[in-house]
Amino acid sequence: MFPRPIEKSGTVAKTAYQAFLPVALFIWLLPLLAIFVTSIRGAKDINAGNIFGWPSEFALFENYSAVFTQSAAAQYMLNSVMITVPTVLISVSLACLAGYALAIYRFRVAVPLFFLFVAGHFIPFQILLLPVRDMSVQTGLYDTIAGQFLFHAAFQTGFCTLFMRNFIKALPFDLIESARIEGVAEWRIFWFVVLPLVRPAIAALAVLIFTFVWNDFFWANVLTQGESAKPITAGVRSLNGQFVNNWHLVSAASLMAAIPPVVMFFLMQKHFIAGLTLGAVK
Numbered sequence: 001m002f003p004r005p006i007e008k009s010g011t012v013a014k015t016a017y018q019a020f021l022p023v024a025l026f027i028w029l030l031p032l033l034a035i036f037v038t039s040i041r042g043a044k045d046i047n048a049g050n051i052f053g054w055p056s057e058f059a060l061f062e063n064y065s066a067v068f069t070q071s072a073a074a075q076y077m078l079n080s081v082m083i084t085v086p087t088v089l090i091s092v093s094l095a096c097l098a099g100y101a102l103a104i105y106r107f108r109v110a111v112p113l114f115f116l117f118v119a120g121h122f123i124p125f126q127i128l129l130l131p132v133r134d135m136s137v138q139t140g141l142y143d144t145i146a147g148q149f150l151f152h153a154a155f156q157t158g159f160c161t162l163f164m165r166n167f168i169k170a171l172p173f174d175l176i177e178s179a180r181i182e183g184v185a186e187w188r189i190f191w192f193v194v195l196p197l198v199r200p201a202i203a204a205l206a207v208l209i210f211t212f213v214w215n216d217f218f219w220a221n222v223l224t225q226g227e228s229a230k231p232i233t234a235g236v237r238s239l240n241g242q243f244v245n246n247w248h249l250v251s252a253a254s255l256m257a258a259i260p261p262v263v264m265f266f267l268m269q270k271h272f273i274a275g276l277t278l279g280a281v282k
Contacts, residue, residue: 071253096198098161100190136223152216179193
């Protein structure tokens with residue numbers, strides 16, 4: 001029923017695994033390697049059509065410094081932070097509250113309410129393009145930082161609630177019953193009993209939502225028009241001119257935009273893995 005661990009496999013399977021793993025890792029990293037080589041390529045190679053060959057000159061410092069001098073990359077990065085961080089805080093906070101209510105309390109509309117949180121993720125997000133844009137225009141939130149993080153928070157809260165409800169549901173209910181018998185208030189049970197136990201799940205959820213929102217490209221173009229509110233994923237296009245393709249600068253900006261999610265994952269790696277495996281073993 002379950003796959004056999006590689007440690008318990010035969011000699012042939014272990015040898016094949018050890019031989020295939022570096023090849024698979026190289027294939028997986030090949031696109032990133034190609035982007036990095038392009039990011040240190042000079043403009044002469046790009047203009048000559050030498051995009052996939054070995055660079056004739058290296059312009060590491062020039063390209064990465066030009067990202068900030070020839071575009072508003074610093075503003076784009078700041079916009080991404082101002083969009084992503086509030087989204088994570090709002091989504092995770094609401095999910096903890098809603099997940100606690102749906103997991104602990106028994107009331108008549110609990111199941112339909114939980115279904116509403118989940119049902120939104122079965123709708124293709126492309127269908128929401130026009131309604132969301134029209135609503136943002138009518139409310140004055142179009143092409144603003146607030147309009148983007150409010151939309152992302154509303155869109156991600158359903159997934160976060162599903163995530164947190166299942167984790168809280170797996171906690172021993174005896175802990176909550178014991179606290180209630182001792183006369184502990186409900187908000188103190190939530191704050192001092194439940195939240196410390198689901199801290200790994202909160203960390204895992206924060207990393208996931210941070211990565212989802214930071215890497216978003218579709219809604220960044222739907223909800224913005226000018227340059228003042230664009231995140232880095234949409235702003236890198238400004239490095240390409242109308243008649244000139246500066247792919248070396250676009251590649252450099254793309255790699256710089258990928259650094260924050262990677263750094264956050266490694267900083268939260270321990271909690272992230274613990275959160276994903278919490279409740280997997282009884």
